[in-house]
Every structure is written in C-alpha cells, then in structure tokens.
Amino acid sequence: MNNYELMVIFTPVLSEDEFKAAQKKFAGLVTEAGGSIVHENPWGLKSLAYPIQKKTTGLYWVLEYTAPSDFNEKLKIQLLRDEAVLRHLCTKLDKFAVEYNAKKNSGVKTGTEKAVEA
Known part of the structure; x- marks a missing residue:
C-alpha cells in the first residue's frame, strides 16, 4: 500500500449536495479497492489560474489516501469520464510528506508556520 494525495477541481456549477456526492463517489472508489482514506479536505470555491x-472558478477537493499501486489507473479513468471534473492531479507521497501531512492535520505547527508567525 502506497500513500497518495489527490486534488480534484470540480466544475463550479455543482450544488453543495452534488459536490458532496462527487466526493463520496471518489472516496468510495478508494475504499472499494481495499484502500483507506487518511484525510479529506474540501477547499470549496477558488479562482483558477487560467480559464x-x-x-x-472551480470547487477544489483534496484527498489523502492509501491504496495499491495498480488502483491509480482505475481512478484516473473514472476521473476522466466524469464531466463534473475539470482537472485532477494524483501525487505519490514519500515518508516525509506523509509525516508533514500527519502533523499538519493534527494541528501541530510545522517549521514554516513557526517562521511565518515570528
């Protein structure tokens, strides 16, 4: 099992219920494949860098999960088929990224956050 982070930009015309349903759909794909959800973070409506x-604008959603390595190709196909998805990016996390995300999600201040406050 590898650690991954998925960022999806959904079309901004989705209602709140449709946005949540789309999140559940892709999170369900992970759990059906034998993976597990580590952290889920809906960012909401944000401006895009380019149209x-x-x-x-787009509805941003970030999902951190663990899954077998062959699962990502199946997930990519589902993301490309869904008309509500504008863009997606799946990144494999190394041990340092996993550790950083765990600290960030638990509320512990990281080195960069301490430097910004000073």
Whole structure:
C-alpha cells in the first residue's frame, strides 16, 4: 500500500449536495479497492489560474489516501469520464510528506508556520 494525495477541481456549477456526492463517489472508489482514506479536505470555491472550459472558478477537493499501486489507473479513468471534473492531479507521497501531512492535520505547527508567525 502506497500513500497518495489527490486534488480534484470540480466544475463550479455543482450544488453543495452534488459536490458532496462527487466526493463520496471518489472516496468510495478508494475504499472499494481495499484502500483507506487518511484525510479529506474540501477547499470549496477558488479562482483558477487560467480559464478551463470557459470557467474562471472551480470547487477544489483534496484527498489523502492509501491504496495499491495498480488502483491509480482505475481512478484516473473514472476521473476522466466524469464531466463534473475539470482537472485532477494524483501525487505519490514519500515518508516525509506523509509525516508533514500527519502533523499538519493534527494541528501541530510545522517549521514554516513557526517562521511565518515570528
């Protein structure tokens, strides 16, 4: 089992219920494949750096999960098929990223956050 982080940008025309349903759909795909959800973070509506399909905003969602390595290709196919998904990026996390995310999610201040406060 490897650790991954998935960021998805959904179309901004989704209602709140449709946005939550889409999140559950992709989180369910992970658990059905034998993976587990580590952390889920819906960012909500944000501006895009450049227009995608004539849209300037998107609904952002970040999912950190563990899954077998062959699962990502199946997930990619589902993301490409879904018309509500504007863009997606799946990143494999190394041990340092996993440790950093665990600290961040538990509320412990990291080195960069301490430097910003000073």
